[in-house]
Ligand SMILES: Cc1cc2nc3c(=O)[nH]c(=O)nc-3n(C[C@H](O)[C@H](O)[C@H](O)COP(=O)(O)O)c2cc1C
């Protein structure tokens with residue numbers, strides 16, 4: 001291995017601390033990190049015990065208190081709540097005679113909530129240890145509990161979301177073995193590049209294709225690469241952001257688990273273009289299966305010399321290291337993600353400086369979303385002209401739209417950028433389920449906004465939506481039918497923000513908590529003045545919060561008022577319970 005390939009961990013004393021805490025927790029037998037273990041880590045790293053405890057307590061999947069042999073996580077995302085997740089949690093509480101956050105007296109089970117388990121098309125979902133269960137019913141849960149009690153392990157079930165629509169980006173999806181992936185076009189672009197093309201050629205091809213980042217903001221990928229390529233400082237790093245935690249979003253999971261080699265090829269090509277020989281993939285802690293499949297694919301790729309020293313006989317060397325998140329939505333924000341990789345609490349940094357010039361370990365760093373990187377091999381293999389023939393002029397190519405809620409067909413829909421909501425719901429999604437009519441769609445997840453009937457024919461691409469004051473975000477689409485109770489749904493979304501606020505800045509820390517309380521007040525009072533106060537609070541948060549998390553509730557609430565003001569003001573007459 002060259003010097004550059006092994007540079008990672010020692011660049012920052014605490015780098016990889018989250019991984020180390022994971023290891024300690026898993027080896028403890030009691031699913032927790034003891035004070036003794038934390039003290040030892042603090043001593044090894046030359047930091048205080050308070051620092052280590054501060055990191056451990058930031059992540060919801062880590063614990064400093066002993067827990068049960070099996071951890072049951074019930075998904076509390078808006079999607080799962082709509083599909084009956086609340087009822088499942090209630091059933092589990094009764095069955096185990098414990099509340100969320102508690103452990104059964106025999107030490108068998110700990111019951112926890114999760115903000116989103118990333119399987120929204122097959123809601124409701126529950127995770128037991130690392131095994132994910134979808135479309136769960138109390139009967140299924142009873143079977144899982146019995147198995148855990150009798151055999152002390154739980155079996156997993158295959159549960160990749162259904163693939164709908166085109167198979168362009170997803171052509172190799174499901175071809176997990178290296179040979180199969182190669183037969184379906186993977187690594188062809190890389191072979192050609194290493195034989196004939198310079199890093200500048202790759203950058204120019206991606207620029208010509210006008211690829212835009214799929215992580216939410218739609219930033220031009222080649223421009224981002226250029227910043228880092230031209231930045232002063234060595235080495236340069238590439239990070240693949242696989243922290244997909246936006247409720248309603250499960251597209252990156254399909255890529256990680258369905259086409260891991262495509263993601264790896266995209267990372268190698270991006271690394272080549274920016275002059276990096278080291279890449280990292282930060283995968284959210286809940287995605288245990290994604291981590292396993294990516295690790296397996298990395299091993300295969302190394303054996304075949306698609307990764308490692310002098311790839312395929314060229315002079316280019318590149319390797320990839322996996323980091324596991326530990327349950328913090330805000331770590332999807334690129335600077336929090338870097339903090340987390342550096343072994344700290346995952347709180348967003350003030351910018352500038354931007355990661356392009358001062359990123360991981362203070363070095364120039366590109367951070368791209370999984371789907372963005374998966375597009376790169378397709379562009380390189382087929383050429384920018386072919387890519388430009390898909391999608392719309394300002395956003396070419398296809399997009400993965402995670403489709404959930406009240407449609408006949410749920411799953412990840414691949415479609416050309418600019419498809420309309422109507423086409424997505426009625427042509428690909430098969431229309432509204434159970435013969436009901438469309439009420440609205442929540443587009444872009446919790447950080448997105450509601451779109452009603454008047455927006456059904458708006459193209460779902462970055463600029464098409466922006467020109468109407470809307471956002472595409474992750475592309476998640478949660479479809480609501482005429483019977484949807486909107487007020488409880490909004491309460492769920494606000495609780496999500498409260499839970500996931502990192503607490504660094506006051507407007508968001510206090511504001512997200514106040515909004516939950518205000519929503520309760522509104523649902524009891526039905527007064528317009530209470531609704532106004534909520535909007536004013538959310539607007540202040542938008543204007544003063546440090547990162548998009550604290551800025552997001554306003555957009556969602558404003559769109560809710562546009563479409564559902566009457567329902568929000570009359571909720572006290574109809575919504576009891578949730
Ligand atoms: C609260 C928050 C969560 C985010 N979560 C993700 C995520 O899970 N995955 C992702 O790629 N980008 C996420 N982003 C956006 C990233 O900060 C960043 O813009 C993105 O990874 C850039 O990749 P791209 O240029 O390929 O789109 C999030 C941003 C915020 C503010």
Ligand code: SF4
Pocket residue numbers: 330347348500501502503504505506508509545546547548549550551
């Ligand atoms: S806006 Fe919220 S999540 Fe973002 S930095 Fe401030 S407290 Fe943290």
